[in-house]
Amino acid sequence: MRIGSRVRDAVRTLVYRPHDVLPWYLVGAGVPAVSRVISLLAFALAAGVLWTRSGLATFRERALEIGPIPIDDPAVAEAQDPFGDPESVGQPPEQELEELLGTTPEELAAVFEPLADPAAVSIVVLGLILTGIVSVGLNAVVSAGRLGGVYGALRGADGSRAGVETFLRDWLSFLALLVVELVALAAVVIVGVGLLTTALGAGGAAGVGLGILAVLATVAGILLVQLLLAFVGPAIVVDGRGFFAGLKGGLAFLVREPLAVVAYVVLGLSVVVGLAIVGGFFSLLGAGSVVALLGLVVAAPLLETAKVSLYAASRGEELSAPAPDLRERRPLRVRARDGFARGWRELFAFVRETPGLHATIVGLFAAGIAVGWVVIGGGLVGIVETSIDGRLVGTNPIGLFFDFAANNWTVAVLTATGGLAFAVPAAVSILFNGLAFGAIARLEVDLLELLAFVTPHGIVEIPAILIAGALGLWLGLIAFRGVVGRADRTDLADGIRRAYWVLVGIAILILVAAVIEAFVSPYLRLLV
Structure with a gap:
């Protein structure tokens, strides 16, 4: 197997076919929106308990x-x-x-x-535990769709459709893989804690030295578990024979292709180091959210595409060229321009076709603002106060631009793709944003100054987030129709693909809003 060619295939696939690779990664980004519903419900129930008592x-x-x-x-x-x-x-x-x-x-x-209050605290703790469990479980099963989309893109197929097919076929296998991984990690940690306790019990310099060795051994054990199971997911997807065959295939790959494993580890370390360097730069600018976004759309897809490519090649598969036609071989600048143009067209087409969904979202947002102003903000008046001046102290326009752009587009993605869980997370996300906006506005020490800050960029940013909410409702309706037998997997794949392009269009609005919010809004507020 030509390892260098396989890694280059991974890079080229991500560069030439992002529309096939990235949609399922954006779906995965919606998992927090789904799990967050549980924690928000827990806090609401706890508040109800506190109110009655x-x-x-x-x-x-x-x-x-x-x-x-x-x-x-x-x-x-x-x-x-x-x-x-x-x-x-x-x-x-x-x-x-x-x-x-x-x-x-x-x-x-x-x-x-x-x-x-014990009852309220118990509700919150239970809600947070369930949130964590649901989040970990959903991330595991969604990874079936991610790897399926990657495998489809490597073969020159429709990544969205391949992701749906693989998700429906292998989600239970990926859940089993999660259970095995958690059990293995728990065993390593338990043994490590036991060794550390014994070492510290010995006392003295020897005990400290043994304790350090115990910690290092535990870290090494955790990394070993991650390495042993690294290629089980690709094996499940490529071989298509379930969890146990995938487990066997993934472990056999480590023995059969040690050089490929080393190459993957080197690639992984390089990506981590590169992300850390970039993250340090953006952190200095106060734009840490950029790192998370780069991890979502660059680092994770690159590493997982490389894994699938290496495993598929080891099974003798001849993967299609990542750029099968001349149109996709055009310069990156031209393809990026055409991609954003398509996203812009899809955005406007979606808005025209779904006026009812947009009206619903606007109503939810308005209701959230009203409740946030009257109930939450009203309840906190005299207790806390917010200040747009205080929030902008120590910031710089360049950092604000990158942070606003990355954070707001991430929120849009989370809101839209989270809606696949029957639209509930999308509705909750929009309602929550309205609650936060209303409460903060009520508590602002200078409301006129806040409005002067929000209005210039808000006329672009708020519609972008509301469109993402409507997109989430639309995806949720597709999922619901699929459950009741009125839609099939092709409809779901088409919906995910279209959502990707609409989110590309939303990214344009977010970028425009970020420019205004970073370079214009902070100074216009000073004129009030």
Whole structure:
């Protein structure tokens, strides 16, 4: 097997056929929107419990005695930073916080004591645990679609359709793979904790040395488990014979193709190091969200495409050229221009064809703003206050641009593709955004200044997010029709593919809004 050719195939597939590789990665990005519904429901139920037991009323009474707390004041954030250097301000963080808020940490803890109702806390903890379980499980089964789409793209097929076919065929196998991985990791951690406990019990320098060795051995064991199972997913997809055959094939690949495994490890380390370097640069600009987006659309697809390509080649498959026709061999600049043009057309076509869904989303957003203003914001008036001035302190326009663009498009993707879970996550996401907007506006110290900041970019950004919400409802309806037998897997694949192109169009709106939000809005607010 020519390892270099297989890795180049992976890169070329991602470059020449992103429309086949990326749709299922965007679907995977919607998993947090699905799992978040559980945690939000848990918090709502906990709030209901506190309300019936007068916990919220008691909290409000006590909080009003020390409020309002300027939560956007940079000085408050610095005083609350547990990693700050007390010497840099000449006094302990607790004392600095006491001077800023006019209350001691003990008095502040007493304010929140009514919220520590056992029933409410239990509901929240249970909700967070279920959120984690659902998130891990959904990520596992969605990976079947991701690898299926990659395998289809490598063969020159429709990645969205191949992803749907593989997802429906192999989701249970990927869930079994998750269980095996979790059991193996748990065993490694349990043994590691036992070794560490024994080492520290020995005491002295020898005990410390043995403890360090125990930690290193545990880390090595975790990495070994990841390596042993790395090619099981590709084996399940390529061989198409279920979990046990995939497990056997993935482990056999490690023995049969050691050089390919080494090449993959080197590629993985290179990607991680490169992402860390890029992440450090954007973190200095205050745009850490760019790193997560690059991981979603570049790092993860590249590594998984390489895995599938290496495994398929080891099975003797002759993969199609990633660029099968002259049109796809055009310069990257030209293809990017045409891709964004298609996304723009799909965006407008989708809006024209779904006025009812957009009206529904606008209604949900408006309802969220109203409830956020009256209920949440009204309940917190006099307790906390927000400030657009405080949120913009220490920022720079370039960092703001990258952060706003990456974060807002990620929110749009999450809202849209999360809607595949029968539209509920998309509706909840839009409602939640409305609640947050209404509450923050109610608590703003200078509402006119906030409106002056939001309006210039909001006339572009808010419609973009609402279109993403309508797209989520549309995908949810396709999923529902599939369950009741009124749509088939072709309809689902077509829906995922179209959602990808609409999200490309939304990206254009998000970029325009980010330019305005970073370079125009912060200065227009100063004119008020």
